[in-house]
Amino acid sequence: MAVRLTEVEAYTGDGSDPAAHSHRGPTPRAAIMFGPPGRLYVYFSYGVHWCANVVVGPDGTGSAVLLRAGEVVVGEDVARSRRPAARSARDLARGPARLTQTLAIGPGDRDADLLDPASTVRLHRGPAPDAVSVGPRVGISLATELPWRFWETGAPTVSVFRAGGKPRRSTAGQDGRS
DNA sequence: TCGCTGATCATCT
DNA sequence: GATGATCAGCGAA
Numbered sequence: 001m002a003v004r005l006t007e008v009e010a011y012t013g014d015g016s017d018p019a020a021h022s023h024r025g026p027t028p029r030a031a032i033m034f035g036p037p038g039r040l041y042v043y044f045s046y047g048v049h050w051c052a053n054v055v056v057g058p059d060g061t062g063s064a065v066l067l068r069a070g071e072v073v074v075g076e077d078v079a080r081s082r083r084p085a086a087r088s089a090r091d092l093a094r095g096p097a098r099l100t101q102t103l104a105i106g107p108g109d110r111d112a113d114l115l116d117p118a119s120t121v122r123l124h125r126g127p128a129p130d131a132v133s134v135g136p137r138v139g140i141s142l143a144t145e146l147p148w149r150f151w152e153t154g155a156p157t158v159s160v161f162r163a164g165g166k167p168r169r170s171t172a173g174q175d176g177r178s
Numbered sequence: 179t180c181g182c183t184g185a186t187c188a189t190c191t
Numbered sequence: 192g193a194t195g196a197t198c199a200g201c202g203a204a
Contacts, residue, residue: 009196019196021189029189046197047186053196066196085199097197139196 001075003093003103004126005067007151007158009137011053013062018142022062032111034062040112040121042105049097052105054114054123068096068138068149069157094157129153 013022013033021043022033032041033055041053041064053064070093072079079092079102086092093099100106105121114123131153136144138159151158 011196021196024190027189043196044188046195047188049197051196068196095197137196141195 001078001103002073002124003070003099004073005070006129006155007069007149009066009068009150010056010148011064011066012057017146017148019137019140019144019146020062020064022064026062030062033064034060035111038113038115038123040105040109040114042100042107042110044107045097050100050106051096052100052103052109066096067099069094069151069155069159070099071155071157072102090156095159129155 011017011020011022011033013020013025013030015023017023020033021027021030024030026034029043030041032039033053035055036059037054037056039055041055042050043053045051051066053066055064057063072089072092076089076092080086082104083092083098083101086098091098093102103121109121112119112121114121116122129152133151133153134147135149135151136147137149
């Protein structure tokens with residue numbers, strides 16, 4: 001089956017991005033981010049979900065692109081069987097954990113080479129979208145000022161913006177969430 | 179459609 | 192011992 005990506009976020013390990021898993025160096029979890037580009041970085045989120053990233057940049061950079069959303073273009077029946085909770089086609093891969101569920105990506109796909117035709121998960125280049133929008137990343141509480149989320153303008157599968165979890169005391173931003 | 183809450187655990191303090 | 196790069200289900204508007 002295949003999904004066309006409609007929304008992604010960038011994270012860098014060069015020290016300027018405290019929201020990145022690689023920000024504290026190559027810990028066991030983030031080690032794959034520091035490896036060669038084109039590999040899959042998979043992490044377990046909130047004790048419930050798996051999310052997928054594509055490692056990018058020169059070896060050792062610790063940078064990756066989080067796959068946030070897409071639309072199913074091949075194999076919608078398979079996607080539906082994997083995500084019975086989806087109420088509409090656009091919910092099949094709308095959000096990073098839903099995307100991995102639809103693609104059946106999990107811990108077994110860690111460090112998969114996305115450019116190797118023999119891999120179970122692969123990344124292909126598709127036609128460029130008509131327009132791309134840029135804005136703040138979703139669901140993080142650090143470095144919210146970096147406009148490192150990119151999505152296809154107008155795509156119905158794009159995540160609704162949410163500010164990060166609980167406010168982090170260091171930065172000035174004090175919203176009323178508790 | 180919006181807002182809230184529970185689930186559940188690897189990672190880091 | 193606290194905290195998330197989240198989602199689904201619920202009730203209310």
